[in-house]
Amino acid sequence: xxxxxxxxxxxxxxxxxxxxxxxxxxxxxxxxxxxxxxxxxxxxxxxxxxxxxxxxxxxxxxxxxxxxxxxxxxxxxxxxxxxxxxxxxxxxxxxxxxxxxxxxxxxxxxxxxxxxxxxxxxxxxxxxxxxxxxxxxxxxxxxxxxxxxxxxxxxxxxxxxxxxxxxxxxxxxxxxxxxxxxxxxxxxxxxxxxxxxxxxxxxxxxxxxxxxxxxxxxxxxxxxxxxxxxxxxxxxxxxxxxxxxxxxxxxxxxxxxxxxxxxxxxxxxxxxxxxxxxxxxxxxxxxxxxxxxxxxxxxxxxxxxxxxxxxx
Amino acid sequence: xxxxxxxxxxxxxxxxxxxxxxxxxxxxxxxxxxxxxxxxxxxxxxxxxxxxxxxxxxxxxxxxxxxxxxxxxxxxxxxxxxxxxxxxxxxxxxxxxxxxxxxxxxxxxxxxxxxxxxxxxxxxxxxxxxxxxxxxxxxxxxxxxxxxxxxxxxxxxxxxxxxxxxxxxxxxxxxxxxxxxxxxxxxxxxxxxxxxxxxxxxxxxxxxxxxxxxxxxxxxxxxxxxxxxxxxxxxxxxxxxxxxxxxxxxxxxxxxxxxxxxxxxxxxxxxxxxxxxxxxxxxxxxxxxxxxxxxxxxxxxxxxxxxxxxxx
Numbered sequence: 001x002x003x004x005x006x007x008x009x010x011x012x013x014x015x016x017x018x019x020x021x022x023x024x025x026x027x028x029x030x031x032x033x034x035x036x037x038x039x040x041x042x043x044x045x046x047x048x049x050x051x052x053x054x055x056x057x058x059x060x061x062x063x064x065x066x067x068x069x070x071x072x073x074x075x076x077x078x079x080x081x082x083x084x085x086x087x088x089x090x091x092x093x094x095x096x097x098x099x100x101x102x103x104x105x106x107x108x109x110x111x112x113x114x115x116x117x118x119x120x121x122x123x124x125x126x127x128x129x130x131x132x133x134x135x136x137x138x139x140x141x142x143x144x145x146x147x148x149x150x151x152x153x154x155x156x157x158x159x160x161x162x163x164x165x166x167x168x169x170x171x172x173x174x175x176x177x178x179x180x181x182x183x184x185x186x187x188x189x190x191x192x193x194x195x196x197x198x199x200x201x202x203x204x205x206x207x208x209x210x211x212x213x214x215x216x217x218x219x220x221x222x223x224x225x226x227x228x229x230x231x232x233x234x235x236x237x238x239x240x241x242x243x244x245x246x247x248x249x250x251x252x253x254x255x256x257x258x259x260x261x262x263x264x265x266x267x268x269x270x271x272x273x274x275x276x277x278x279x280x281x282x283x284x285x286x287x288x289x290x291x292x293x294x295x296x297x298x299x300x301x302x303x304x305x306x307x308x309x310x311x312x
Numbered sequence: 313x314x315x316x317x318x319x320x321x322x323x324x325x326x327x328x329x330x331x332x333x334x335x336x337x338x339x340x341x342x343x344x345x346x347x348x349x350x351x352x353x354x355x356x357x358x359x360x361x362x363x364x365x366x367x368x369x370x371x372x373x374x375x376x377x378x379x380x381x382x383x384x385x386x387x388x389x390x391x392x393x394x395x396x397x398x399x400x401x402x403x404x405x406x407x408x409x410x411x412x413x414x415x416x417x418x419x420x421x422x423x424x425x426x427x428x429x430x431x432x433x434x435x436x437x438x439x440x441x442x443x444x445x446x447x448x449x450x451x452x453x454x455x456x457x458x459x460x461x462x463x464x465x466x467x468x469x470x471x472x473x474x475x476x477x478x479x480x481x482x483x484x485x486x487x488x489x490x491x492x493x494x495x496x497x498x499x500x501x502x503x504x505x506x507x508x509x510x511x512x513x514x515x516x517x518x519x520x521x522x523x524x525x526x527x528x529x530x531x532x533x534x535x536x537x538x539x540x541x542x543x544x545x546x547x548x549x550x551x552x553x554x555x556x557x558x559x560x561x562x563x564x565x566x567x568x569x570x571x572x573x574x575x576x577x578x579x580x581x582x583x584x585x586x587x588x589x590x591x592x593x594x595x596x597x598x599x600x601x602x603x604x605x606x607x608x609x610x611x612x613x614x615x616x617x618x619x620x621x622x623x624x
Binding site for chain 1: 331333336337338339340341342343344346349350351352353354355356358360361362383384386387389395396397399428429430431433434435436437438440442444445446447449451454456457458516517528531532
């Protein structure tokens, strides 16, 4: 395998924006756009924890970027670029890095972002990756988790739980004849560039799991939440499993959809802002200790084996 | 062990600056200082690669910060804050994280920096850590690797090779009765805040190894370098080993001293800018293909077993 510097020059330097200085320096130089605030986030992906050893390298790369893009989406920030760290075991084939870089290139094009810099290392046994993203937003316009108010409606984009089923399909635990669920698990579609400032009171992306992520808003905003299980949007292929995987769909995460707190009078504006992106109301924030209660169709609370989700 | 969110709230949230939003959100919000460019860098530290399993957690934390601070020093940037990722095996004791956070707190105070955000995860077997640093610099004043010119003198700060010997002492391969070499390996002192803009033509920090790092400047600047082994500043306790570890001292890195390209007429200004920080001339950049030649006291080139250092 070529040495570290040759690999950087071959595979990563072509991805660098001018901020990256050809990846020849100790750091990147960024000229912040006047009148904008910067939004900074970092996420890691570890082999065996966040991806499976045989996942396609290009999809690992794209998911790494998209998980971070989803964090920017939750703040209503516009992405600009990222720093990358890679730690690869010595026996990692050159083709792995080549395909990984192809995935980066594809999503850089898709999302109009550039590589700003990074760090590469060898690792002992497993691949570990991080991306630090830099986005920007008009001053004071970033969405936060702490802005929800009593009476705000809880909306979600897209469908929830597909990735949880997709992961099980990738492990051979269930059938996914069309490949749709697998695709949702391998390659999420972050909801970036929705003009939600002034419309949503609070936002978060569904990474830890729908209930956990709603609980994050509850804690930050000092509210309780009640949601209706039957109103949680479910893709038909996922709905076909009925309640068999209900807990997994609501607690596994990895959907990278947005949860939004919306004042009732902002619902029309919300639908206009989301355009073709589907949004559905699933519940409401209300006064109370930080708790997420899930009601079944009869109005009775559903208890999950992870009790924490209801009383945390 | 408490769950991830409790651990973040207990150990890391107290370290956050206002940009970190209490570590409750998806990202940090940074208001860039008007009229400054941002300098961004990231470094990782992996158990078994960059630190030993039994190294004190507070020193691992401080070295993680200092390795990044050294990258900012090489660009003559002022540090502001950082994002942190931690991936810890499930059996990591709570006390490890507590001591790690104490190390972060200590160097945050030392270097006037704040935690802006991050990401935490479990890992399978080893600890892996990254820090992404944000610094700032006056427009156009960042030092680069590509600015060296023919005839520029090669200067280094401090002493070179202590960390290479210190690592061997930590592994029990040599004696370090005073602990000085061990200390240099565990806790480098990045040369931040030296006012080198306008004085140095190019700079890099010694992380990969003195010869490799000089070679980085050679490649970026399109020059060759010749250095005198006898002029490389060596701490007395390291000099006592004579030439036994000469190759390790020049190629192992981890010193986090600066290599500077200095026009001859800027030498007085350099010494004034460095104040109490020792700087010594060790060689010169000159026209030629990117190569670093090391001469012994008789003027004969020294050949190292890693041939790459001379002809790369």
